[in-house]
Amino acid sequence: MFQQDFAWGAATASYQIEGGKTQGGRGLTVWDEFCERPGIIRDGSSGAVACDHYNRYKEDVAIMKEIGFRAYRFSLCWSRILPEGTGKVNQEGIDFYNGLIDELLANGIEPYVTLFHWDYPLALFRQGGWLNPKSSDWFAAYTKVVVDAFSDRVSHWMTLNEPQCFIGMGHGTGEHAPGLKLSNQEVLLAGHNALLAHGKAVQVIREHAKKAPQVGYAPVGVCSHPAVETPANIEAARKRMFSMENDSTWNSVWWMDPVLLGRYPEDGLRIYGDAVPAYTQADMDLISQPIDFFGTNIYNSCPIVADENGDPAFIDLGLGCPHTAIEWPITPEALYWGPRFLYERYHKPILITENGISCLDYVMSDGKVHDPMRIDFTARYLEQLRRATDDGIEVAGYFHWSLMDNFEWAQGYHERFGLVHVDYNTQKRTLKDSAYWMKSVIASNGADLSMNLR
Secondary structure, eight states: OOOTTOEEEEEOOHHHHOOOTTSTTOOOBHHHHHTTSTTSSTTSOOSSSTTOHHHHHHHHHHHHHHHTOSEEEEEOOHHHHSTTSSSSOOHHHHHHHHHHHHHHHHTTOEEEEEEESSOOBHHHHTTTGGGSTTHHHHHHHHHHHHHHHHTTTOOEEEEEEOHIIIIIIIIISOSSTTOOOOOHHHHHHHHHHHHHHHHHHHHHHHHHOSSOOEEEEEOBOOEEEESSOOHHHHHHHHHHHTOOSSSOSOSSHHHHHHHHHSSOOHHHHHHHGGGSOOOOHHHHHHHTOOOSOEEEEOSOEEEEEEOTTSOEEEOOOOTTOOBOTTOOBOOTTHHHHHHHHHHHHHOSOEEEEEOOOOBOOOOOTTSOBOOHHHHHHHHHHHHHHHHHHHTTOOEEEEEEEOSBOOOOGGGTTSOBOOSEEEETTTTEEEEBHHHHHHHHHHHTTTSOOOOOOO
């Protein structure tokens, strides 16, 4: 069963919900510039208004309270606090987050703050961004401003969200902001600087936090599971999850091992070869500053069997396999084997910092949003997560992605992941059936995952 103080929460990201692009002294981000490029965003939209959370946060916190959430994971917009990324602090930005934090606490909801969820200050990008050797110091200075402002009330901190995406897809494939297609050498340099930024931020939080901090990190969990649960297949799935097959940045270990084990993985060093940036043991000591919990964003996993040599072999899910509206496979086993393998390797309490599903949701003729697929998806994934806790895996919390429908990066507003429907023309919020179902799940602390609808 889930522990009594289990953190039941929802997650969002600043650029995806805040809006307020020109309000309150906010500086521009790489996503503001990226969205202006023709043909980049699927529906030609941007996060300039998004869910207007900047102006409606009290309404949104009231919705969280109605659902019964005990925790809320949100990210700070770096350039709302430091419009140029460094230098002068924007008090209006500080005031906004102060108001949000105070509103959460007044409603019995614990804030879990993510320092960086992709919206890099445009002014710093123009100075080289993550490629600049000063970038980790910029991030540390930003962290100090944040900790000074909020750590009298905030205890839970996450440094970086999904380096696989903002480095790999932002600097390698160009699918996300800042839209660069760099060489492996430059991509890995940007990644190394981001990992240094993580380590320096951890140091800053530990040194300056006014309340005893709990510090974590939130990479993608690129997971594998045994297609059939035999000892050989389990070992093959474990091996596959913590290995690298090619020079893609879409893997777990390149981004996890340095933080948790203090080293880059051997197979990654071999595969990347001369593209690996020069680094020192002091770098690795800095990157591997002790953290308190291991956050991970898990949506699916790859089914694996052992071949005749015991090596992992991928099993195709087959024609017509279950998938979400965004065409991601539905594999509930991910929330058992992902946390299990991560806990066995890294020995840190696990926090599921994102998990959810995009569905074709709309307000129906009765004025409600009926989303049984989301309820089924979440129930099946939570059953597997509960199985993990029953098997002794220390899972500290679950954050559903997302609280509300929002700007889904390069997909624009085409995908709806929320427990709350947002009409982007009117900004009307409508709780979906899944929100009411989640309320009952939280009330039972996850003991009741039945499909009874409201």
